[in-house]
């Protein structure tokens with residue numbers, strides 16, 4: 001269904017963001033599922049954490065910066081705050097050895113990011129799209145990809161890899 005929906009320019013930052021959301025949403029389904037086992041959730045989280053960093057940091061550096069510099073300042077700030085809450089939960093989860101604590105936290109993380117992604121897709125991205133030209137969004141799309149490459153090149157623990165983003 002998503003493939004049919006996507007008819008925009010592939011370099012448009014809005015399209016790049018929607019594309020990154022696909023894998024995040026797939027992993028969120030497992031992380032919040034009542035049926036998934038501890039091991040399944042652990043495996044999903046292991047892929048989710050770097051994929052989130054690979055998406056959220058470039059988003060902050062490009063799209064959110066642009067919103068904050070214009071008339072979507074509050075939305076941009078809201079996004080920053082939600083990212084930092086998710087980041088904090090990810091860091092805690094990496095250190096959690098208790099199974100029940102992991103299960104509780106991973107669900108809260110999944111629900112937080114699910115809500116965040118929904119808001120971006122239903123409110124923020126459409127509003128942003130209405131207020132910008134395709135040219136501006138392609139320019140930001142380039143910056144977004146550059147920021148992702150830079151993060152990837154840093155290669156620390158949280159660095160995204162091609163495999164994480166495009167499994």
Ligand SMILES: [Fe+2]
Nearest residue numbers: 056059079120
């Ligand atoms: Fe975001």
Ligand SMILES: [Fe+2]
Nearest residue numbers: 017059117120
């Ligand atoms: Fe996003």
